Amino acid sequence: MFEFMTIRELYEAILSNQPMETDSIEYVELEGWVRTNRNSGKIGFIALNDGTYFRNAQIVYVKENLKNADEVAHISTGSSLHVTGKFKLTPGAKQPFEIEATAIEVEGACDEDYPLQKKRTSFEFLREIPHLRPRANSFYAMFRLRSVLSMAIHEFFQSQGFVYVHTPIITSNDGEGAGEMFRATTIDNTEFDKDFFGKEAFLTVTGQLHVEAFAMAFRDVYTFGPAFRAENSNTTRHASEFWMVEPEIAFADLEDDMDLIEDMVKYCIQYVLDNAPEEMKFFEQRIDHDCIKRITKVRDSHFARMTYSEAIEYLQKADVKFDNSNIYWGMDLNAEHERYICEQIVKGPVFLTDYPKEIKAFYMRLNDDGKTVAACDLLVPGIGELVGGSQREERYDVLEKIMDEKGMNKETLQWYMDLRRYGGCKHAGFGLGFDRLLMYLTGMGNIRDVEPFPRTPRNLKF
Amino acid sequence: MFEFMTIRELYEAILSNQPMETDSIEYVELEGWVRTNRNSGKIGFIALNDGTYFRNAQIVYVKENLKNADEVAHISTGSSLHVTGKFKLTPGAKQPFEIEATAIEVEGACDEDYPLQKKRTSFEFLREIPHLRPRANSFYAMFRLRSVLSMAIHEFFQSQGFVYVHTPIITSNDGEGAGEMFRATTIDNTEFDKDFFGKEAFLTVTGQLHVEAFAMAFRDVYTFGPAFRAENSNTTRHASEFWMVEPEIAFADLEDDMDLIEDMVKYCIQYVLDNAPEEMKFFEQRIDHDCIKRITKVRDSHFARMTYSEAIEYLQKADVKFDNSNIYWGMDLNAEHERYICEQIVKGPVFLTDYPKEIKAFYMRLNDDGKTVAACDLLVPGIGELVGGSQREERYDVLEKIMDEKGMNKETLQWYMDLRRYGGCKHAGFGLGFDRLLMYLTGMGNIRDVEPFPRTPRNLKF
Numbered sequence: 001m002f003e004f005m006t007i008r009e010l011y012e013a014i015l016s017n018q019p020m021e022t023d024s025i026e027y028v029e030l031e032g033w034v035r036t037n038r039n040s041g042k043i044g045f046i047a048l049n050d051g052t053y054f055r056n057a058q059i060v061y062v063k064e065n066l067k068n069a070d071e072v073a074h075i076s077t078g079s080s081l082h083v084t085g086k087f088k089l090t091p092g093a094k095q096p097f098e099i100e101a102t103a104i105e106v107e108g109a110c111d112e113d114y115p116l117q118k119k120r121t122s123f124e125f126l127r128e129i130p131h132l133r134p135r136a137n138s139f140y141a142m143f144r145l146r147s148v149l150s151m152a153i154h155e156f157f158q159s160q161g162f163v164y165v166h167t168p169i170i171t172s173n174d175g176e177g178a179g180e181m182f183r184a185t186t187i188d189n190t191e192f193d194k195d196f197f198g199k200e201a202f203l204t205v206t207g208q209l210h211v212e213a214f215a216m217a218f219r220d221v222y223t224f225g226p227a228f229r230a231e232n233s234n235t236t237r238h239a240s241e242f243w244m245v246e247p248e249i250a251f252a253d254l255e256d257d258m259d260l261i262e263d264m265v266k267y268c269i270q271y272v273l274d275n276a277p278e279e280m281k282f283f284e285q286r287i288d289h290d291c292i293k294r295i296t297k298v299r300d301s302h303f304a305r306m307t308y309s310e311a312i313e314y315l316q317k318a319d320v321k322f323d324n325s326n327i328y329w330g331m332d333l334n335a336e337h338e339r340y341i342c343e344q345i346v347k348g349p350v351f352l353t354d355y356p357k358e359i360k361a362f363y364m365r366l367n368d369d370g371k372t373v374a375a376c377d378l379l380v381p382g383i384g385e386l387v388g389g390s391q392r393e394e395r396y397d398v399l400e401k402i403m404d405e406k407g408m409n410k411e412t413l414q415w416y417m418d419l420r421r422y423g424g425c426k427h428a429g430f431g432l433g434f435d436r437l438l439m440y441l442t443g444m445g446n447i448r449d450v451e452p453f454p455r456t457p458r459n460l461k462f
Numbered sequence: 463m464f465e466f467m468t469i470r471e472l473y474e475a476i477l478s479n480q481p482m483e484t485d486s487i488e489y490v491e492l493e494g495w496v497r498t499n500r501n502s503g504k505i506g507f508i509a510l511n512d513g514t515y516f517r518n519a520q521i522v523y524v525k526e527n528l529k530n531a532d533e534v535a536h537i538s539t540g541s542s543l544h545v546t547g548k549f550k551l552t553p554g555a556k557q558p559f560e561i562e563a564t565a566i567e568v569e570g571a572c573d574e575d576y577p578l579q580k581k582r583t584s585f586e587f588l589r590e591i592p593h594l595r596p597r598a599n600s601f602y603a604m605f606r607l608r609s610v611l612s613m614a615i616h617e618f619f620q621s622q623g624f625v626y627v628h629t630p631i632i633t634s635n636d637g638e639g640a641g642e643m644f645r646a647t648t649i650d651n652t653e654f655d656k657d658f659f660g661k662e663a664f665l666t667v668t669g670q671l672h673v674e675a676f677a678m679a680f681r682d683v684y685t686f687g688p689a690f691r692a693e694n695s696n697t698t699r700h701a702s703e704f705w706m707v708e709p710e711i712a713f714a715d716l717e718d719d720m721d722l723i724e725d726m727v728k729y730c731i732q733y734v735l736d737n738a739p740e741e742m743k744f745f746e747q748r749i750d751h752d753c754i755k756r757i758t759k760v761r762d763s764h765f766a767r768m769t770y771s772e773a774i775e776y777l778q779k780a781d782v783k784f785d786n787s788n789i790y791w792g793m794d795l796n797a798e799h800e801r802y803i804c805e806q807i808v809k810g811p812v813f814l815t816d817y818p819k820e821i822k823a824f825y826m827r828l829n830d831d832g833k834t835v836a837a838c839d840l841l842v843p844g845i846g847e848l849v850g851g852s853q854r855e856e857r858y859d860v861l862e863k864i865m866d867e868k869g870m871n872k873e874t875l876q877w878y879m880d881l882r883r884y885g886g887c888k889h890a891g892f893g894l895g896f897d898r899l900l901m902y903l904t905g906m907g908n909i910r911d912v913e914p915f916p917r918t919p920r921n922l923k924f
Contacts, residue, residue, distance in 0.1 A: 031713040033885050051681030080887040108886040131877045134679035147626040164609040168915040169688050172922050182646045186692045190650045197922035217596035219513030226631050230648045251493040415593045415924050423495050424570040425542040453630040460634050460659035462877050
């Protein structure tokens with residue numbers, strides 16, 4: 001009798017170390033795609049992957065045992081197959097088991113111009129074929145990890161009672177200086193009163209303002225969804241479409257916010273180590289030899305906390321030559337400064353807090369000194385800023401004053417200001433760039449290689 | 463000693479029926495928002511909600527025990543408070559416990575023009591204030607349910623090894639007749655070669671085509687994210703922005719697809735009954751007396767299966783007067799027809815299958831009869847169509863022929879067609895309108911009332 005099984009089930013039965021589990025498996029039926037097919041003389045080997053597990057199953061075939069031996073010998077990489085065969089443990093071999101094929105049936109052949117024939121293809125080349133690259137090892141590992149990390153986010157927040165809010169993608173908020181925006185439109189000009197919504201509409205750059213409204217009902221909320229920036233810059237860390245995690249907590253201050261960030265980052269690290277061990281091993285071997293060590297250390301660290309003003313003092317005293325060496329209180333820190341602080345001074349993750357109000361967003365809470373705001377940026381070794389958060393300004397008059405100072409249009413944000421008049425309270429939140437967290441965990445150097453169909457200036461594939 | 467607790471923790475301690483749990487609670491500290499405040503003479507009652515649980519905590523205060531008795535007596539609905547007090551079980555009373563306040567501190571007052579003062583406000587009115595309506599009971603229940611149902615979707619698929627794919631929002635696919643689309647642009651005209659992506663870009667109407675590519679690598683995948691329709695029609699069931707769940711399974715046919723749909727719908731029903739019992743009870747009492755009974759029955763039903771052709775025969779023989787009474791093979795069924803089939807003929811959930819190819823999408827697999835395609839629509843009593851799925855056409859030549867018949871632009875979909883040349887296989891999938899499932903579960907009659915910030919023609923609030 002043949003039992004249909006997935007390759008994950010076979011590996012997990014073996015890795016469970018319970019002999020009972022594999023003893024009962026005799027003949028199995030598998031479906032999947034050919035990674036390689038090599039044969040010589042009477043015998044052949046197919047590495048089959050069925051999409052359920054990072055590793056392949058080795059299919060061994062003896063030509064004289066197959067009805068379609070000639071067809072099988074010529075099966076090309078990428079083809080989809082049905083395989084039935086005898087399951088056999090192979091202790092000591094590279095693969096812990098193999099399948100001795102009794103029948104191999106081609107379900108879908110693969111044309112000769114298949115672009116993934118070669119063993120090694122460049123990431124640049126693979127970006128041109130986003131519909132095929134999930135079959136290449138690096139992307140096969142990445143996109144399962146992306147799924148696992150998404151679930152980590154949901155489980156972390158839901159297990160603590162946070163309410164998930166689908167903040168809108170199309171918005172009339174113009175982003176308040178958070179960057180260039182895409183317009184969503186159905187007209188060919190700028191007569192917005194005749195447009196679909198009767199006014200100008202944008203793709204969101206952040207769900208924070210909307211999710212704050214929900215924090216005033218549910219206390220602890222989060223949004224996790226796509227956001228957009230229409231900035232015409234080509235860097236390895238910017239995409240025009242990306243996913244953001246934005247929690248918001250009521251009756252909470254900056255300290256609570258930093259505790260939450262620290263818990264979340266540690267939870268995510270443990271979750272991917274537990275739930276994507278094969279994938280993480282691959283990234284360690286092929287992409288970034290240091291990645292597992294680095295994140296394990298972060299998981300086990302206490303996250304330090306240092307004010308921006310202290311950081312400026314350290315930078316002014318620093319015995320190194322920065323590209324931007326003009327260090328003064330009020331400046332925006334560059335990546336080199338951030339990395340110096342966390343790698344050389346703190347030697348571990350650190351929250352920088354209490355930034356000058358001029359270089360931070362209007363909604364951040366003004367400190368009693370009148371000069372700084374209750375913001376925090378989490379800096380981690382190897383990358384710099386990973387998360388940015390703040391306590392929000394809950395005082396209507398203070399918020400109004402800073403909006404005036406920054407020359408903002410108060411009319412379109414009256415609803416947001418009103419949250420302060422109707423039972424407002426102390427609250428805080430943060431934003432995590434989900435794609436950047438994936439880059440950080442794996443050492444992948446380009447945001448284009450952690451997104452399924454990356455969108456960047458003049459690049460829109462399918 | 464005062465212990466900080468949430469109202470959910472207090473209710474769960476009581477509902478757990480373990481006397482130990484509540485015996486140890488003496489004095490508690492709560493934070494939350496005032497739903498009502500009434501007092502007369504020496505004593506007063508505040509219904510406090512802290513966002514963690516559907517029900518309120520009753521705060522009892524004796525004026526002479528409070529330092530700020532006069533302030534407390536005048537606290538208005540919507541204000542945010544800190545309350546400390548003695549926890550007291552009240553068996554037999556409407557509330558299972560109350561808090562005898564020792565101190566009540568106002569954190570954020572609520573202005574007199576607060577729009578949620580009145581006990582009953584119309585849904586139409588509340589749609590004008592989406593930033594405040596989550597505090598009104600119906601929306602407080604709805605938006606927690608929305609979060610719970612989102613988690614049901616993720617848990618259902620992830621527990622079975624499905625990979626979650628973030629399919630892109632901005633796409634160059636023009637939707638192939640699935641409806642009007644929004645354009646994403648940074649220019650004021652139609653010179654798309656000068657636009658951000660160097661070509662015309664749209665907001666996605668479906669993630670299916672993209673997710674199919676990932677099914678060819680991971681076998682079982684799903685996408686769950688926003689989709690858009692720029693149709694200028696105002697109905698209670700259409701929004702311009704909505705969330706879709708779109709799974710895709712490889713090495714699977716239409717039967718497997720229907721099994722998956724049935725499992726998913728039943729799982730979601732059980733999940734909300736288990737994880738949002740207070741909210742579902744509210745919908746049963748206030749919105750739709752039949753809702754829990756209806757969905758419980760669906761959970762316990764076997765989902766019937768009937769071909770479109772059989773359904774046409776039943777409709778032709780039907781002893782009722784339809785608004786559209788011109789019944790013929792090849793027609794598109796209206797809601798009245800669908801409801802007749804599932805409510806009068808099957809008396810329960812039913813999959814209609816094998817629709818005429820002319821009325822279905824190009825990617826659905828052509829049956830051997832050459833006239834119908836391997837599609838399925840799940841019809842449920844009370845609403846009609848809930849889910850639509852199909853086996854996909856995996857034969858390159860057949861797909862190409864139907865695309866020609868439908869006059870489609872093959873050039874922009876060559877990548878999709880190529881999936882059939884590179885190890886394609888039998889596969890199937892479906893689309894679930896997440897917002898419509900929420901409407902179905904609760905009996906809420908308007909899609910505007912299940913979305914946090916609904917977007918419809920000429921309506922874009924914040």
